[in-house]
Amino acid sequence: MSDIVKRDMVKRWIRDDIRELSAYHVPDPGKMIKLDAMExxxxxxxxxxxxxxxxxxxxxxNRYPDPSAAKLTKRLEQVMNVPEGMRSILGNGSDELIQIICMALAKPDSVVMAAEPTFVMYQMIARFTNMKYQGIPLDSEFQLDMEAMLEAIETHQPAVIFLAYPNNPTGNLFSQQDVKTIIEMAPGLVVVDEAYHAFAGHSFMPMLSDYDNLVVMRTVSKMGLAGLRLGILSGPDEWLSEFDKVRLPYNIxxxxxxxxxxxxxxxxxxxxxxxxxxxxxxxxxxxxxxxxxxxxxxxxxx
Ligand SMILES: Cc1ncc(COP(=O)(O)O)c(C=O)c1O
Incomplete structure (x- = not known):
């Protein structure tokens, strides 16, 4: 098959929006000290x-792993202080958990929202899963611009809002009250991404039982285990059991x-x-x- 024929076939069958993307590029640090992945x-x-x-x-x-990693899930729930009565699933890094959430929520025209600048995978995975993405700029102090956030929530009715807490790349915690207001005003799910919880003085984990639309995501990557690829998503069973349906078996x-x-x-x-x-x-x-x-x-x- 000639290169032209191959290119034509790819053009015919691969989604236009995917062909327009560039693959996620991780630059080789060479002899420089690598800091960009926050390891x-x-x-x-x-x-x-x-x-x-x-x-x-x-x-x-020679054997497949425990399909739901039950023992490890239980252990992580203890270590991460997941409140009694909540359910958790594990992902191949929290990247996979973001993908699972978006796959489950990706109805036609549904919207992913995040405050920017923030972790780039929210936007990328929104695109991969054919969701619309709305990034709302942070204010000059890197805090949530509440007026803009609330207006965007009202206008776009997001299926999911991702809030990195602390945020990457700005490194700060958003005001707790602002995050609570967003959870209360959001029509859909709010994911508080606590990838850096080990370095923060506050967590939304204890508040899981206070809200029906809150889930908390964590990873072991920043605790010195980035190479293992392991994240945990915790929240009410109603959400988590749906997410578990799109999780591939044996993903850990x-x-x-x-x-x-x-x-x-x-x-x-x-x-x-x-x-x-x-x-x-x-x-x-x-x-x-x-x-x-x-x-x-x-x-x-x-
Ligand atoms: C805010 C945030 N969430 C999630 C991740 C991804 O974590 P994982 O290594 O578990 O996929 C990162 C990685 O840098 C991050 O900064």
Missing amino acids: NPYLWPDEMKQQWLSQLADIPV NVLTQFSAEFALEQQTDQICADREILKEAMTGLKNHQCSPFNSTSELIGS
Whole structure:
């Protein structure tokens, strides 16, 4: 087949709007220090790496993974403080969760809204899924321009509004009250994307039960596990069970499921070990009228 024939076929069958796009380009940093993907710069200690490697060898790669990663989902819900009664699904990075949300909401003419500048995937995935995209500029302090946001909500009736909290690339938290007002005024879903929650002093996770149209998305990418590709979306079962229908089975591979559980276990082990060190240090302070009080795990065990 000649190149011209191939090009004609592609032109006939590939959507015009997809042909007009450029593929997402990640520049090679060469010898420069790579900061643009907001990765965590710290690697695991050698001892932890060796332990991980030795256990990795026993992973049955001949088998499909647990299709819904139930054990890991439960563990992540604990670590992320997902409120009781909420449901979660996992994604191959939160990128995949954004895609799942948009696929499920993409009725003809439905609108994705976000405050700009923000994470570029909201707009890109809106285009991939044939949704309309409305970006509303932030104000000069990088806060939500509430007048413009509320007017755009009224005009465009967005199916979904994405709010990165803290925002990327501006790095700030939006006013809590503004975000609450947007959730209250939105006719559709509001996704609070807490990719950087570990570095922020506030979260909307505890407010999931206060709103019927709020879901919270997080990722382990910025916590030093970007290579695993793992995100979590939590919220009311009514939304999450619909999103789960468009999630591909086995989307979290065995190596990721194992490695994330391993990392989370190590983290708790480390915190428990730190707690012992702190307890001993505090015991040494007894003369200064300080007596350590045993906390959760010991109380549960007793
Ligand atoms: C605000 C925001 N959301 C989501 C993501 C994507 O995270 P993941 O690596 O889980 O796909 C990023 C990555 O930079 C981000 O900045």
